[in-house]
Amino acid sequence: MAPFLKSLTLSGRRIVAACVRHHSSFTTELIGNMDKKAAWDRFYTESSSGSPTFKHFEWFFGFDSVRDFVMPLLQTNSHSDALLRVLDMGCGTSALGPSIYRHSLLPVQVTCADISPVAVRLMQEQAQAKAIQPHNPSSQLRFVELDCTQLLQHYGSSSVDLIIDKGTTDALLRSKEGKGKASLVLKQCLEVLRSSGSLLQFSDEDPDARLLWLETEAQQPGVMKADVGVQEVGELRGVCYYCYQVTPRLIVK
Numbered sequence: 452m453a454p455f456l457k458s459l460t461l462s463g464r465r466i467v468a469a470c471v472r473h474h475s476s477f478t479t480e481l482i483g484n485m486d487k488k489a490a491w492d493r494f495y496t497e498s499s500s501g502s503p504t505f506k507h508f509e510w511f512f513g514f515d516s517v518r519d520f521v522m523p524l525l526q527t528n529s530h531s532d533a534l535l536r537v538l539d540m541g542c543g544t545s546a547l548g549p550s551i552y553r554h555s556l557l558p559v560q561v562t563c564a565d566i567s568p569v570a571v572r573l574m575q576e577q578a579q580a581k582a583i584q585p586h587n588p589s590s591q592l593r594f595v596e597l598d599c600t601q602l603l604q605h606y607g608s609s610s611v612d613l614i615i616d617k618g619t620t621d622a623l624l625r626s627k628e629g630k631g632k633a634s635l636v637l638k639q640c641l642e643v644l645r646s647s648g649s650l651l652q653f654s655d656e657d658p659d660a661r662l663l664w665l666e667t668e669a670q671q672p673g674v675m676k677a678d679v680g681v682q683e684v685g686e687l688r689g690v691c692y693y694c695y696q697v698t699p700r701l702i703v704k
């Protein structure tokens with residue numbers, strides 16, 4: 452490992468652990484700037500250059516590690532819309548969204564959204580080059596350039612069934628100016644989720660810190676009330692990962 456990594460903070464080391472395999476020359480610029488579109492554009496440009504064939508880049512881990520947390524949430528459709536709406540928020544070039552599209556038994560509309568147009572273009576090109584056959588022929592897959600601090604400009608209230616966030620809130624919380632953005636994103640996620648819906652955050656942040664943050668944010672004035680839970684995903688390269696599930700609280704009248 453390069454010498455500069457030794458001086459990083461704990462969270463910095465974890466960021467490096469997540470991406471050092473492919474991008475060791477670029478990690479210093481990314482750390483502290485993980486809420487910046489330009490930093491991610493460079494990350495995905497570098498990750499795709501020098502390789503003739505596209506390869507999905509997975510932050511932490513891929514679909515197989517999280518499918519048991521994700522797929523059970525797509526087994527019932529309690530509303531009249533034909534499609535369950537799924538958002539992979541800050542998808543990067545992960546195969547998570549395409550894998551959900553492929554494996555879901557019920558018809559889903561999976562939106563893979565990212566602030567980086569480079570990541571979105573790579574995903575679009577890959578989907579065109581290599582068409583995926585969904586299990587359910589009515590399912591849809593789309594790729595959208597979207598700043599998740601502006602979710603409400605793209606989704607109506609109570610219109611989304613499942614939001615998946617693998618490393619995106621982590622990126623915001625760990626950047627110099629991103630904490631306010633992370634709060635804004637959580638607030639908007641709760642607004643656009645159906646009452647039967649869930650937000651899943653996959654993260655390496657310890658429950659002591661993340662649960663406190665989620666519970667505190669969900670009690671702020673103007674934020675939909677929510678229940679928060681956590682399960683361990685497992686350990687990878689010596690780091691423990693968690694799945695935080697946030698569900699809008701049902702208001703009994």
Ligand SMILES: C[S@@+](CC[C@H](N)C(=O)[O-])C[C@H]1O[C@@H](n2cnc3c(N)ncnc32)[C@H](O)[C@@H]1O
Binds near residue numbers: 487511599617618
């Ligand atoms: C840690 S990476 C995780 C990528 C992907 N989810 C994965 O598991 O490989 C964080 C992602 O969030 C995206 N991102 C950062 N800020 C964002 C924002 N405001 N809106 C949408 N995406 C954002 C970045 O471009 C990057 O792709």
